[in-house]
Amino acid sequence: MWATTTAVSWKTLGLASLLLALGLEGVTRLLLFVLRGRQQRRSSASEVLFFPAPPTCTEALLRPSRPLPCACGLPHTESSLSRLMLRLLSARRSLELCIFSFSNPQLARTVLLLHRRGVRVRLIADSDYMAVKGSQVGVLRKAGIAVRHDQHIGYMHHKFAVVDKTVLITGSLNWTTQAIQTNRENILILEDVTVVKAFMEEFERIWQEYDPSTYEFFPAKK
């Protein structure tokens, strides 16, 4: 008890000495420094992206070893698409995808790259839209990525992703080139623990519901 009290007293004394040494101006600067740091951390955690995004080259993200300058003819500038890809590429352990329509090749290559890096990718798709021309769902499935889809009337209309079970990417954007380059769309990226938990629970609930062993359209064996 005595030791604890003494330790606290020394700490208080140390803090008081520091504040005296800094003076009023120094203390104000220290407080501003701490507050700005907090603000920066907060702003880097959340991000809003708007579309349409002009076509840009994203090869530097998908093939970092490729020699620059790239001669593709497209602008090599940052865009909402490249920001989205960067967020996805930050995955180290897991990526949950729940995407109504997925046909954009750059986003498919992003997901394939993560799969090759050993990130556990799971994709929930819509049974109608996974079969449309240009859909990347078959490509991802062939590469060994686990895909599940609905079997009922009513679209699996979600468009969200969860990176490493900590970052939620959600909004109106379907992962199609048409939507990315033509439509007015939004994406919200956030790391709120409560919100991410709710989306992960929804993902797991749908993942279980779409388990192929429960498909009703297979005729029952007699």
Ligand SMILES: [Zn+2]
């Ligand atoms: Zn290029």
